[in-house]
Amino acid sequence: MDEKRPESVLSSPPAAATSSGGRTTADEKLTPTPECICRGTPPTPEQNEGPYYKPYTPKKTSFRGDVENGTPLVLHGRVVTVDGFPVGGALLDFWQVGEEGVYDETGFRLRGHQFADADGRWRLDTVVPAEYPGRTRHVHVKVQPPDGEVLTTMLYFPGERRNHLDKHFRPECLMDVHKTAEGWSAAFTFVLDG
Template identity: 50%
Template structure:
């Protein structure tokens, strides 16, 4: 199932655990605190950016991230590292970051991620370990990979291979894709559910993707619906306004600083959205 940013909020105001948890982790809050929290999006798109299809939202038993074939170029025993490049590596720099979740949308700490990809010319290193490396998620289930945008080779669109494994669980083998690639329409393996969210960052690219593993978890508390307040508490915060990190507002006689870029909505008032606003 393809899910965009809007559908992660459930359309009618329901916010999934995954969206809430991602927002809190991005804001530096702990998982227990956010699971008792309120709606917020971890990766709100602004301006003219469009939301591509995402991995399925984990929402109490929804589908895990879909697998894909390993292909002929996997090699075991890759070095442990979070960067596959150095100062002399040719190609457009790419940072891929995200989280690994289980079926109940709780982060999976210590999950193994083993990445491999083609170089800028579309070639794989089958004798050494260029553009190959593994790492483990941190305590919040987060990972971060520094690499380049892989080159193209005949028959395939642009992609990155990855194996993901929670401790003591089966391995998920899959591939990550780039939005807007012409060959996405002709590659028989391409799956829109595996599209990363990609944006320009100067002369580089930044990509985001969250994996949902088939790992049973206790569901924990659901996000608590926040009633839309009646009346006007006063202050400068306004629904429909666009806020950026560092912006300041007042609400209910108190001051707040914005933590993440977002467009304000009813129910996301500063005292109700600690993942978006910090009390001054």
């Protein structure tokens, strides 16, 4: 039974010509069409870093070992330009609270940085942050392309009862959140201007 591939208006040509005159054989595979972010997507909004940012965080892609409790959360996504091109090697620096709603100000618990891969993809294994006085659930992040300006922003969870009460909340920074067997999965694409 043949599997049909969806046709794309913005399909890219194969990475290399095939030996069968443009058709693939059983031993050859086409390069998948990359995810498309349409031109004109507005840049991710800048937000303040707040009083709890700390520089010189350790490089890590998981905060799970930083806490004993909490609902598992996988944050993941891409960093792209406003034209939809991936920003490989972008620096992402995350910080957040755990289920107690308190930032670690003496160490680097629930704090760390990583680099996006060549396709602009990133992933952070963490826990769902708590609400705390005056704030809805959120995760702070700084994103910096190689040799570019730093974007400081926050990521938010949809459907939170306190979103509309938080003066910092930006609907443009809502993540796409889904429940999984292990906890939660949340996706976000950072769109950088310039």
